[in-house]
Amino acid sequence: MQTELLREDQSRSPQERPRPERSRTDCPILLSPRLVMRAPHEDDIDALAHLANNANIANMVARMPHPYTVADAADFVRRTRDGAIGKCVYAITKADNGAFLGCCGIEPHDDGRTVELGYWLGEPYWNQGYVTEAAHALIDMVFRTRDIEQIDARCRVMNIPSRRVIQKCGFQFQATGMVQSLAVGGMVPVEWYRLDRKTWVSLKSWGGMR
Numbered sequence: 272m273q274t275e276l277l278r279e280d281q282s283r284s285p286q287e288r289p290r291p292e293r294s295r296t297d298c299p300i301l302l303s304p305r306l307v308m309r310a311p312h313e314d315d316i317d318a319l320a321h322l323a324n325n326a327n328i329a330n331m332v333a334r335m336p337h338p339y340t341v342a343d344a345a346d347f348v349r350r351t352r353d354g355a356i357g358k359c360v361y362a363i364t365k366a367d368n369g370a371f372l373g374c375c376g377i378e379p380h381d382d383g384r385t386v387e388l389g390y391w392l393g394e395p396y397w398n399q400g401y402v403t404e405a406a407h408a409l410i411d412m413v414f415r416t417r418d419i420e421q422i423d424a425r426c427r428v429m430n431i432p433s434r435r436v437i438q439k440c441g442f443q444f445q446a447t448g449m450v451q452s453l454a455v456g457g458m459v460p461v462e463w464y465r466l467d468r469k470t471w472v473s474l475k476s477w478g479g480m481r
Contacts, residue, residue: 298359299416301408308361308405311348311374315362318371320344322393329454331430332391337454358386363405372396375405377413377422384420386413390436402436410440414471421467425450428460441474442466 301308311319320341323329329337336343351360357378364371373392380387388409392402413422424442426433442464449458 298361299412301361301405301412302366303404303408305366306372306401306404306408307364307366307369308375308408309364311351311360311362313345313348315371316341316344316348318393319347319362319374322371322373322395323391325394326454327394328391330452331427331433332389332452332454333425333450334453335391357389359409361405361409363390363392363401372401375402375409377409379419380423386417386419386422388422388424397432402433403439406436406440410466410471411475414468414475419468421465424464424466425461426464428462434462437464440466441470443470 298310320339320343323335323344324337324339326337329335329339347356350356357376360374360376362371363373363375371393373390373396375388375390377386377388379385388406390402390406410422413419422442423445424437424440425448426437428447443466445463445465447460447462450461451457452459
């Protein structure tokens with residue numbers, strides 16, 4: 272999710288700051304009005320296990336087990352640290368107190384031109400605009416710092432709040448399909464959306480998308 276103009280230094284958002292360990296993941300810390308998005312670490316494990324151990328969340332994402340244990344959380348943090356999950360995985364945290372809210376990230380496709388956006392948020396923090404805010408920051412970072420043409424996103428057909436987030440970010444519906452759900456233990460129907468660079472350029476003033 273294109274052109275050299277958008278990759279020039281002056282186009283970088285003030286929300287993007289380099290991580291001290293950037294050589295490990297090449298993913299900057301992202302700042303938004305209410306959030307700090309940074310790499311998951313060991314201090315997140317208890318909050319991660321508590322929030323993720325929720326069937327209402329696990330049933331809506333593809334690769335989250337249920338029940339979700341402290342051991343699952345520790346393994347997730349280890350694998351993100353080792354670069355085994357996606358390209359950039361972020362802990363979504365509150366800027367004012369550091370509270371862990373959930374996770375988001377991007378995963379590259381084999382074509383080298385596309386990445387996929389994923390996210391989940393703890394149920395106590397639903398319906399407060401946090402996911403949309405996090406997605407905006409992550410999408411802006413991706414298009415400004417990576418030579419890709421498009422970002423894909425998928426949500427379960429029944430997941431109306433997630434669909435609303437995707438649409439608020441400017442994604443356009445592409446098709447329906449089926450994906451494997453770890454928590455459900457089978458295939459579930461999903462909707463596939465795409466945001467290309469040209470559309471992002473026309474919408475990058477996010478004020479009109481909220």
